[in-house]
Amino acid sequence: MWRLTWHLALIIGAYYVVPLGEDQPGWLRALRTAAVLAGIALVARSVAREVRRDSAGERSGLTTFGLALVTVTGVVLFALADYSVASWREGEFAGLETRTDGLYFAVSTLATVGFGDVHAQGQLARGLVLAQMVFNLVVVASAAALLARRFREDQARRRAR
Template identity: 45%
Template sequence: MRPLFRLILGTVALVALYFALPVNIDDSLAVRVVLSVICLVAVTWLIVREVRIQVNTEGSQLWGLGLALVGAVIAFSMTDYVIAFAAPGEFVDLNTRLDALYFALTTLATVGYGDVHAQGQIARAVVCIQLVFNLVVLTTAASVLVGQLRTRATTRSAGKQ
């Protein structure tokens, strides 16, 4: 299976899982916090692992790193969604999973349209963590991904001459 197809298929599967996964809002705050931390640690570990593979293994496939980046956005989106429903008033206008995905992507892109935003202290704390995660982990991973793509394009172009 071609790497781009794997990335597209994996992304579609993650997004479908995100929209289909049942969320039990009745769980205690402690359970939600622990699950969110476990998810964030797992996604961080996966991204760091994929970055190491890219840096240390010549010719490694890039789709795993791309999929890990998608997973990070989905993880924060789900966290935002759960907070919005568990603690109404923490977010303004975050009512659906699509709203949460939209918010996670606008936060990642640092666009901040202002229509959906964190209002409560819990939501603002999570968004602060998300911003730092985006700046440190995702920026590093994206830099490695772009560098690998550039190197491969240069290598292919040199091979054709």
């Protein structure tokens, strides 16, 4: 459990230190955007591969720990995308001004609570949030179901010993 907590802290810490200055050149923004998109695609691919393996009765891929980390990484990458859009294009998000706001918005979108204090206003932000909702419904929900099943199986194995 401590290992998972430590790694989650590292992922969230990295989110807070990625440089996003407004004075950076456009090529750097494009590179960062490509990296975030590639990261999200890698998360989706990793979860899809695990679901396929699991449905085939295999369990040789990601560990439960790895699957949890991959899923959280996807949410943090969307938080970074949300904050980046809010920073680079004024008026796209209402109430999203800090990295904490970005993380808060990504998690509240994932949890489908949507308090309304932070919300997408512009078309780019709405498109991003739409992609985020689809990611949450398909990728995160699949990962959560798989994680729950693996935790139950691990518990059953421990009890059987």
